Amino acid sequence: MILIEIISWIFIIAGALLGIAGGIGIHRFPDFYSRLHAAGITDTMCAAAFLIGLGMQTGVSIASLKLALIFIFLFFSNPTATHALADAAHLGGLKPELDENNSEHNFDRHTD
Amino acid sequence: MIFTVATFAILVTISLALARAFMGPTVYDRILAVNMVGTKTVLLIAVFAVLSERTDMIDIALTYALINFIGVVAVLKFVEQGNFFTSGEDEQSK
Numbered sequence: 157m158i159l160i161e162i163i164s165w166i167f168i169i170a171g172a173l174l175g176i177a178g179g180i181g182i183h184r185f186p187d188f189y190s191r192l193h194a195a196g197i198t199d200t201m202c203a204a205a206f207l208i209g210l211g212m213q214t215g216v217s218i219a220s221l222k223l224a225l226i227f228i229f230l231f232f233s234n235p236t237a238t239h240a241l242a243d244a245a246h247l248g249g250l251k252p253e254l255d256e257n258n259s260e261h262n263f264d265r266h267t268d
Numbered sequence: 269m270i271f272t273v274a275t276f277a278i279l280v281t282i283s284l285a286l287a288r289a290f291m292g293p294t295v296y297d298r299i300l301a302v303n304m305v306g307t308k309t310v311l312l313i314a315v316f317a318v319l320s321e322r323t324d325m326i327d328i329a330l331t332y333a334l335i336n337f338i339g340v341v342a343v344l345k346f347v348e349q350g351n352f353f354t355s356g357e358d359e360q361s362k
Contacts, residue, residue, distance in 0.1 A: 165270050172277030175308065179284030182304070188296050191288075195300055199307050202281075206274070206311045210318050219323035223314065226330050230307065233337040237303055244344045245296040 160212050167209030174202040187253040188245060196238035203230045271319040278312045295347055299340060306336035 181194025207227040211220040282305055289301035310333045317325035346352060 168270055168274050171311075172274050175281040175311075176277055176284075178304065179281040182288045182297075182301065183284060188294055188300070191297065192300055195285075195304050199304055203307055203311055207314065210314055213318055214323065217323070219318070219326055222323075222326040222330055226310065226314065226326070226333050229330070229333050229337075230310070233333070234307060237337055237340050240341055240344050241296060241300055241303070244348045245294070247348060248296070250294060250296060 164209040164212035167205045167212065171202045171205030171209060174198045174205060178202065188250055189242065189252045192238060192242055192245075196235065199238075200231065200234045203227070203234065271315055274315050275312065275319070278308050278315065282308045282312070299343055299347070302343075303336070303340045306332070306340070310336065 175198065178195050178198030181198065182191045185191045185194050204227060207223050207230075211223045211227075214220045214223065285301045285304040285308065289298050289305065292298040292301060310329045313329040313332060314326055317323055317329065342352070
């Protein structure tokens with residue numbers, strides 16, 4: 157039992173650290189697409205780690221089933237929302253910040 | 269104890285994301301931050317439900333996760349098209 161407690165604490169602390177890293181990331185990165193990268197990855201993994209840790213705390217019950225449902229839904233909907241956000245920004249004409257060497261690369265939609 | 273740490277970390281993340289939502293130079297930055305706040309709110313409700321041993325409240329977190337996704341997609345559709353009544357495929361094929 158104490159082993160399960162320790163593993164769930166590790167999961168919850170990992171989720172907390174990932175969440176704070178994502179919060180710092182959306183302030184430190186320079187443009188929208190890199191902020192999207194920071195927020196999208198950490199959001200999904202933070203939610204996954206938190207929900208696994210909480211599910212270990214509750215044990216096998218209806219509560220952990222509901223936590224598993226939230227986990228499954230967030231695991232699919234969060235990357236979908238990130239993709240929709242990047243697609244909408246791209247369609248809306250927001251250009252990524254590039255350095256000089258890559259600036260001739262064509263980022264128009266449907267070019268290939 | 270561990271739940272207090274988790275709640276505090278989630279609240280710090282929510283305040284950082286809210287700062288980005290107020291500062292954000294483009295509208296997409298704001299939507300990104302609001303999406304992050306919504307996800308963290310789901311986690312906050314789930315942590316608080318397990319912390320206070322009222323596990324019925326996890327239902328609220330589940331509903332919030334569903335509404336958050338639909339809300340973000342609806343706001344994106346609104347920003348992209350300017351309205352809710354045209355379908356996106358018709359606009360792109362013109």
